[in-house]
Amino acid sequence: MLQLKKAGSQALENLRSEGSFPPSWQSMEELETTTNDIVSRYLDERFKVSRELGGGSLLTELLDRVLRTSDTECMDDTKLSEAEKLELVLALDRQNHKMQLYPRYVELLLSLLEEVTTGEQRKMRVLELASGSGGLALALAEEALRKNLPISVTGSDIVPKFVEAGNRQAAAKQLPVNFQLLNAFNLPLFPEGSFDLMVISQSLHHFTPGQLAIMIAQAAQQTKTAFVGIDGYRSILLTGGVPLMASIQCIPSFALDGLISARKFYSELELDLIAEIATGKRDHTVICDWPLSILTVRFDGRRPN
Ligand SMILES: C[S@@+](CC[C@H](N)C(=O)[O-])C[C@H]1O[C@@H](n2cnc3c(N)ncnc32)[C@H](O)[C@@H]1O
Structure with a gap:
């Protein structure tokens, strides 16, 4: 529910039949x-398609419209201090640990990297965007070290305090992770092919479709292998489940962020559409690995698994 695959596929077909799809673009502003x-x-x-289909499709469409929001998460509120924001990302980090999400993300990323490292002597370079507390970047580096895999990890976020906290943790744990202050949709001009993998987790819904498209287009210029975007699966169950899970920590703004986030999660077809506009190709997949949606865009000509 809330994926609306039948009506969505028909709607996409209708858009394609209008011609010139995917559209060409000349600048990041135009892409956005x-x-x-x-x-x-x-x-x-x-x-329109749901109205024609009627019944369950229309009801789901109406529910989707009622739930959709463009509200900003407390975490991104410009009035909140960096220290208050840090409390929220640390709460998210605790939740990620409790739900055993990091090992799942790490396994996914390492299996992708292992596929391309065969025969390569150099280090694989990973850039994480919007890394928040840095939990994933640190977990990835830790596991790579344990497995003796040559991987260097760069975490990044737009909040300076997160970057400082991440670098402190990396030093304390003696992990080869470096955190940098970066705006995920306005990256500096890293040299072509600077990274093997660009990843963003649990944050896709913090960005507009246009900003996500920019991220993917930037990754296509600067990344050799793939862009991986992991986020919650758009569904009724998670619209209730995410805030409920978040409320366990008794931090009202964290629980509210859970609700706003779940209402903003992208459906699979929206992610699919955004990736196609950004790359002009269909070298990507969007899969559901409950409770996650995983978008993988390949830049090395290989078909995503
Ligand atoms: C829901 S948190 C996810 C943090 C982390 N990826 C995790 O899974 O715990 C969203 C993150 O996006 C970051 N963010 C928001 N806008 C950003 C931007 N323009 N560039 C980089 N990071 C941004 C926030 O600071 C926050 O750390």
């Missing part, structure tokens, strides 16, 4: 506005 426009047209078209 084009993507926002197409995703909004897709949602309008999906509404």
Whole structure:
């Protein structure tokens, strides 16, 4: 539910039949506005199709529309101090540990890297965007060290205090992770092929479709192997489940962020559409690995698994 695959697939087909799809773009600004426009047209078209289908499709579409929000998470509120924001990402880090999410993400990323490291002598370079507390970057480096895999990890976030805290933790744990202050959709011009893998977890919904498209397009320029985006699966169950799980920590703004986030999770077809606009290709997959949606965009010509 809330994925609306039948109406969504029909809506996509209707958009494609209008011609010139995927659209060409000349600059990141153009990519951003084009993507926002197409995703909004897709949602309008999906509404029309759901109306024609009627019954359960229309009811689900209406529910999806009621739940959808563009509210900003407390975590991104410009009025919140960095120390208060840090409390929220640390709460998320505790939840990720409790739900055993890091080992799942690490296994996914390492299996992708192991596939391409065969025969390579150099270190594989991973850039994590919007890394928050740095929990994933640290877990990845720790596991790579344990397995003796040559991997260097760079974490990044837009909040300076997160970057400082991440670097402190990396030093304390003696892990080869370096955290940098980066805006995920306005990266500096790293030399072409600077990274093997770019990853972003549990944050896709913090960005507009246009900003996500920019991230993927930047990754295509600077990354050799793949872009991996991991986020919650858009569903009724998670719209209740995420805030419920978050409320266990008794931090009201964290529970509220859980609710806002689950209402903003992208459906698989939206992620699919955004990746196609950003790359002009279909070298990507979006899969459900409950309770997650995983978008993998390949830049090395290999078909994502
Ligand atoms: C839900 S948290 C996820 C943090 C981490 N990935 C995790 O799974 O615990 C979203 C993160 O996105 C970061 N963020 C928001 N806007 C950003 C931007 N423009 N560039 C980089 N990071 C950003 C926030 O600071 C926050 O750390």
